[in-house]
Amino acid sequence: THFGFRDVPLGDKQTLVNDVFHSVASRYDLMNDLMSGGLHRVWKDIMITALDPPRGDRRFALLDVAGGTGDISFRAAKAAGPGFHATVCDINSGMLEVGRERAAKRHLKTQVDFVEGNAEALAFADRSFDAYTIAFGIRNVPRIDLALAEAYRVLKPGSRFLCLEFSTVEMPGLDRLYDLFSFKVIPPLGRMITGDAESYQYLVESIRKFPRPNAFADMIRNAGFARVNWQILSGGIVALHSGWRL
Numbered sequence: 001t002h003f004g005f006r007d008v009p010l011g012d013k014q015t016l017v018n019d020v021f022h023s024v025a026s027r028y029d030l031m032n033d034l035m036s037g038g039l040h041r042v043w044k045d046i047m048i049t050a051l052d053p054p055r056g057d058r059r060f061a062l063l064d065v066a067g068g069t070g071d072i073s074f075r076a077a078k079a080a081g082p083g084f085h086a087t088v089c090d091i092n093s094g095m096l097e098v099g100r101e102r103a104a105k106r107h108l109k110t111q112v113d114f115v116e117g118n119a120e121a122l123a124f125a126d127r128s129f130d131a132y133t134i135a136f137g138i139r140n141v142p143r144i145d146l147a148l149a150e151a152y153r154v155l156k157p158g159s160r161f162l163c164l165e166f167s168t169v170e171m172p173g174l175d176r177l178y179d180l181f182s183f184k185v186i187p188p189l190g191r192m193i194t195g196d197a198e199s200y201q202y203l204v205e206s207i208r209k210f211p212r213p214n215a216f217a218d219m220i221r222n223a224g225f226a227r228v229n230w231q232i233l234s235g236g237i238v239a240l241h242s243g244w245r246l
């Protein structure tokens with residue numbers, strides 16, 4: 001096929017992913033709005049509602065993995081009280097740099113930290129966070145089971161794992177429209193804005209390869225999480241998975 005990313009070995013996948021996000025970092029937030037028609041804002045808000053960070057002084061430490069330019073953490077900080085703190089962890093320094101600038105602009109530098117790191121091997125102590133979020137990130141991680149095990153390890157007992165990710169559109173009618181949009185609109189739009197259609201080709205392919213909601217829920221359970229469930233958003237374009245470390 002003409003799709004370059006399909007058969008890359010596991011070790012090289014992370015390199016490709018890194019190239020993708022380095023090349024789009026400065027335009028990343030604009031692209032999100034354009035490509036989702038602003039819908040990513042709605043999906044992210046639904047995640048924040050599920051997270052439900054405390055509004056008072058109670059200390060609450062969020063770990064936002066693959067947090068990129070900080071969207072989830074900023075939204076959570078806005079919804080939360082003064083006891084809230086977020087650590088954005090991402091493997092890509094370019095994304096983190098954009099995030100730091102955004103934090104400064106929003107006067108959130110003390111509430112939101114940016115740390116370089118790999119979801120598969122987190123540099124945080126066991127049982128150190130009150131919540132773990134990963135939005136549109138886990139699909140990019142080569143070994144998802146390792147990332148889930150790490151999520152479980154760093155969470156305090158009684159705290160929550162939340163994952164927002166593109167899913168599978170199975171609604172008749174919408175599925176064909178979505179295919180058309182994915183293959184005919186996204187890559188050219190990506191080329192127009194970032195000069196890089198390949199990165200967006202990768203995006204579309206990685207979405208297709210990601211497990212169905214029930215299969216992904218099994219993976220979350222296998223990592224040790226309890227009360228695992230999920231919510232389908234926008235006809236299956238996105239799913240929000242939830243689990244608890246008890």
Ligand code: SAM
Nearest residue numbers: 021066067068090091092095118119135137140
């Ligand atoms: N969560 C942000 C949001 O919703 O706007 C950013 C999502 S962005 C689509 C995906 C992010 O995953 C990129 O910033 C990328 O660098 C990061 N990423 C990819 N592989 C990773 C890994 N192994 N560990 C941590 N972050 C990773």
